[in-house]
Amino acid sequence: GEVVRKEFVCCKQGHTESKVGRKKRRRGCVRTGCMAKLAVLKPYEKNKYTVVKFKEEHNHEMTAYDKVHLLRSHRKLTDSTKVYNAHLSEVNIPVHQQVSLLEVLAG
Numbered sequence: 001g002e003v004v005r006k007e008f009v010c011c012k013q014g015h016t017e018s019k020v021g022r023k024k025r026r027r028g029c030v031r032t033g034c035m036a037k038l039a040v041l042k043p044y045e046k047n048k049y050t051v052v053k054f055k056e057e058h059n060h061e062m063t064a065y066d067k068v069h070l071l072r073s074h075r076k077l078t079d080s081t082k083v084y085n086a087h088l089s090e091v092n093i094p095v096h097q098q099v100s101l102l103e104v105l106a107g
Helices: 065-070 079-090 095-106
Strands: 005-009 037-041 050-055
Antiparallel strands (some): 005 037, 037 050
16 A cells, blocks of 8 residues: 555646547647656665656746646645635635635735
8 A cells, every 4th residue: 555656747748639520629738748757666675765767858848937826736725725715605705706815825
């Protein structure tokens, strides 16, 4: 039940599948076949993880700082934030005002 190997890859890894006859809406993250990767391994005898593979080069431009919050990896809410939003909903504060309040709190 213990994680002994983990790989972290770029969100633009791989290529999109083209489906004939189906018109898809344009999405923000277009896959470009980027091979950037970080792989870590925990040997059985040791208690520390070791970097076994690191490829830094990307084949695309990095996401602009003002657009990073739109990435899937940055869209998670903590449990405390979810509870806070539930309390705000109980007192009939609209969702758009809840989001504005969270923006102010996050800075």
